[in-house]
Amino acid sequence: MSKRGDRVTNKGKRGSRRAAAERESSRSGSRSKTRKSTKKAAAAGGGSRFWFWIKRLTFWGGAAAVLGAIFLAFAVGFAARSIPSFYQLKSTQNAQTILVRARDGSEIVEIGPSFGEWLAYDDIPDNMKNAMVAVEDKRYYSHYGVDPIRTTGAVIEGITGSRSRVGGTSTITQQLARNVFLNSNRTFDRKAREAVLAMALEWKFSKEQILELYLNKVYFGGGAYGVDSASRKFFSHPAKELSVAEASIIAGLVKAPSRYSPTADVQAAVNRAKVVLRLMKEQEYITAEQASVDVDTVELKQQSGQNSVRYFTDWALPQLDILLPETFAPIEVWTTLDVGMQRAATASISANTPEGSQGALVSVDRDGAILALVGGTDYVETNFNRATNAMRQPGSSWKLFVYLAALEAGYTPDDRVVDTPVTIDGWSPRNSNGRNVGETSLRTSFAYSINTVAAQLGNEVGFGTVASMARRFGVSSPVSTFPSMVLGSSEVRLIEMTRAFASISAKGKSVEPYGILKVTTAGGELLYEREKPRDTALIPDYVVAGMTDLLQAAVQTGTGRAAQIGRPVAGKTGTTSSNKDGWFVGFSSGITTGVWMGRDDAKAVPGLQGGRAPARAFAAYMRYAVKDRAVEKFDIELNLPEWRLEPDEEYLFGDPDDYYFIDEQGNLVEPGRRDPAENPFDVDGERPDAPPTDEPPPAVSEDFLERATGGALPPDPSGVGGPPGILEPSQQRPPPAQPPPQ
Incomplete structure (x- = not known):
């Protein structure tokens, strides 16, 4: 029974495996038939798949376009609401305009933007409007702010690198x-x-308002x-008088103001x-x-200014921050600059500088x-x-201060000095x-700059x-006090x-x-x-005269x-070691x-x-x-004060009645008095009770007189021989040496 059961069981297993294999074969056949049918369907419907994707892309592209248009409409509408009104845009300026005038009132330079007179659309010559539209935007009257053809051309130009188009x-x-509203960055x-x-x-x-704003605000170069x-x-002349040729020059500037400016390159303009x-x-505008x-016949404005004027304006105009309250309104600055002298100064530096x-x-x-x-040979x-x-x-131009100090200390130009080696x-x-x-x-040593x-x-x-x-x-620059400072x-x-030399010219x-x-x-x-x-x-007048x-x-x-x-000139040269610097500073007829x-x-x-070279440039x-100034002779007569002329050494200090003194006890002696003022800090409050006398004190003591006349002498309390007030020879000082005759 067991063996038969085993055989039956094995037979059942073989049957199951056969059935499973048949089912798998059936499924494989089905898949094969399906793949074949799919390939046939794909071969038959390839064109329909292409159109399927085309339809899909069209649908989504259209949807995206609609959404983009809606977004753009919202963006444009929002921007339009944010834009200031036409009259607000008219009144806005980009920066402050500063017109600089010379001392005679003539215009020498204009700093910052210049806006001229605002011209209404009807006041702008048709030639000017047509010239601008022709060269900058020939489809201006037909587009809505962005020219699709122009934009497409720009994209093609960017891809191909073509530069054949005239406009921007x-x-x-x-x-x-x-x-x-924006800057000039070239970003997407x-x-x-x-x-x-x-x-x-x-x-x-409107188109007219936009063109009016544009023509009154666009930059044409030169400020x-x-x-x-x-x-x-x-x-x-005003823009209302522009001719066709002049309008074409101005319209041509917008593309590159610095390159086509008639003041920079006439031929390029x-x-x-x-x-x-x-x-x-x-x-068909003309x-x-x-x-x-013939554009060559257009008469351009003569530019009277020179670039060296900018050295002056760079120094002077920053001072407006201190002189004026904050303002952005256009202003006119009247300066001390003389146009003719500035031109002469520029020429003298240019002609004489090595x-x-x-x-x-x-x-x-x-x-x-x-x-x-003039701050240099070329400002540009x-x-x-x-x-x-x-x-x-x-x-050596620094020796001005050395000799000023010497003159103030008592020297005169005729005093004798010794040029000798010194350490x-x-x-x-x-x-x-x-x-x-x-x-x-002293005069010769200064004239020949003896170090x-x-x-x-x-x-x-x-x-x-x-x-x-x-x-x-x-002089506000740092000054050292080393010995070499006397040579600059x-x-x-x-x-x-x-400035220092000008103070000498101004009588001190x-x-x-x-x-x-x-x-x-x-x-x-x-x-x-x-x-x-x-x-x-x-300084005193006599020091000015001596200097x-x-x-x-x-x-x-x-x-x-x-x-x-050819007229009186006073000045001083200066040369530094190894000829690194050359100076000349001087004055004549009130100009330093x-x-x-x-x-x-x-x-x-x-x-x-x-x-x-510096002295020649000065001349x-x-x-x-x-x-155009009168010849002025210098006043070099030394009118020395009384104390400088008095031989008594005491007068070297002036009139004693003009000064305050401090006595040996530290008390203040007021001018005109010899009695010390009462000391408010004296605790005892004691004052000498001896009444003042009008008689001068004796020149020598009575003891000395008795000795000299043979009278009796009082005993010497110190125990040292000799009369009081007389020093032994060993205690005496030699008389002061007298200066050599000068």
């Missing part, structure tokens, strides 16, 4: 949106916002915003204008005869008004102002020629005294040295350079006017002979001028000396500067 890639409306985000804002402008304003400002700048005329003819106008070097000049009137200021090349900002060693605290100055002349006068004498004088009066004298005369080792600015009165006379609004309202400062005497004597001698017979101009030359990297300049400029 933005419509006039897009340009207006960029100029008013900015271009997208520009397009939205352009459509918003088209939604909110000119708007057609009226551009017309006045380039042609000296003319060539661009010819392109504009051709486009106007092609678009006739062939009008398009053939090749590869820089030159600077400052010229001030007797009251400190700056008449001319480098705008660093060497007249007001550069710190350079002044060389001060280990420092041994040498003269430029390497020789010593021995005994000479050893200056060193001795500085050591005698004190180097701190010399530094204090420089401070007194307006401390760096200073040219304007500081010029303090002079502060200034450049702004008054400031008004564009309508003439006075905002600021300079008040004359109070005169402050820096002027020395300065005049330096030009007449000394190192500054090249600065002579300082000249500096050298390299910005402080390298040596072969042959550069203060008595050569070339001053001949023009003083030509």
Whole structure:
């Protein structure tokens, strides 16, 4: 039973496996048939699948387009609501305009944007409107802020790199949106916002209003915003009078104001204008005869200004932050600058500065008004102002302060000094020629810039005294008190040295350079006017006379002979070691001028000396500067005060009744009194009770008289022989040595 059961069981298993195999075979056959049928269906319906995806893409693309249009409409609508009104846009300006005038009222430069007169659409000449549309946006009147054809062309241009098209890639409306609301960054985000804002402008304003805003706000170069400002700048007349040729020049500037500016490159401006005329003819705005106008005959405005004026304005205009309350309204600044003198100063520096070097000049009137200021040979090349900002060693021109201190201490120009080798605290100055002349006068030592004498004088009066004298005369730069400072080792600015010499020219009165006379609004309202400062005497008259004597001698017979101009001149040269700096500072007929030359990297300049190129530049400029002024002789007569003339040494201190004294007990003695004032801090309150007497005290004691006349002597309380008041020979001092005759 068990065996049969096993056989039955095995048979059943084999049957199950056979049935499973048949079922699997059946399923495999079914799958094979299904795959075959699918392949046949795919082969039969391939075209229908393509159209299926096309339909799907079209559907979703259309949906996306609808959503994008809705989003764009919302964006444009929101932007349109945010845009200021037409009248608000008219009144907005990008920045403050500053018109700078010379001392005679003539215009010398305009800083910041210039907007001219706002012109209504009907007041703008048709030639100007047509020229702008022709060259910048020929489909302006048919698009809605963004030109699809223009945009497509821009995309193709970006892909192919083609540069054949004349116009830009933005419509006039897009340009207006960029100029008013955006920056010039070339990013997709900015271009997208520009397009939205352009459509918003088209939604909110008419074509005429948009073109009016554009033509009154677009930048034409040279600081000119708007057609009226551009017309006045380039042609000296209002935009209402623009001719076809002039309109074509202005319209051509928008693409690249700096490249096509007629003040920068006349030929480039003319060539661009010819392109504009051709486009106007092609678009039938003008006739062939009008398009053939000779643009070369257009009369451009003469640019009277020179780039060196910017050195002056860079120094003067920042002072407005202090002189005026904060304002963004257009203003006019009336300055002290003389246009003719500025031109002469520029020419003198340009003609005399050694090749590869820089030159600077400052010229001030007797009251400190700056008449001319040149900070370098070319402002366009480098705008660093060497007249007001550069710190350079002044060389021997610094001896002005050394000799001022010596004159104030009691020297006169005729006093004798000795040119001899000297060593001060280990420092041994040498003269430029390497020789010593021995005994000479103070005048000669200054005229020939003898270094050893200056060193001795500085050591005698004190180097701190010399530094204090420089401070007194307006030098604000750091000044050392090392011995070498007497030869100009401390760096200073040219304007500081010029100021110091100007104070000598002003009879010892303090002079502060200034450049702004008054400031008004564009309508003439006075905002600021300079008040004359109070005169402050820096040194006595006799010191001024003595210093002027020395300065005049330096030009007449000394190192500054090249600065002579046929009338009295006083001044001083300065040359630093290895000819790194050359200076000449002097004055004549009330005008003080300082000249500096050298390299910005402080390298040596072969042959550069203060008595050569700087002195020649000074003379070339001053001949023009003083030509309309009377010849003025210098007052060099020494009217010494009484205390300087009195031989009694006591009078070296002046009249005793004019001074306060402190007695041996520390009590204050008032002027005109010899009795000490009552000491409020004296606890005992004791005062000498001896009544004052009008008789002078005896010259010697009675004891001495008795001794001298043979009378009896009282006993010596000290036990030392000899009368009281008489010193033993060993205790006596030798008489003071008398100075040699001078």
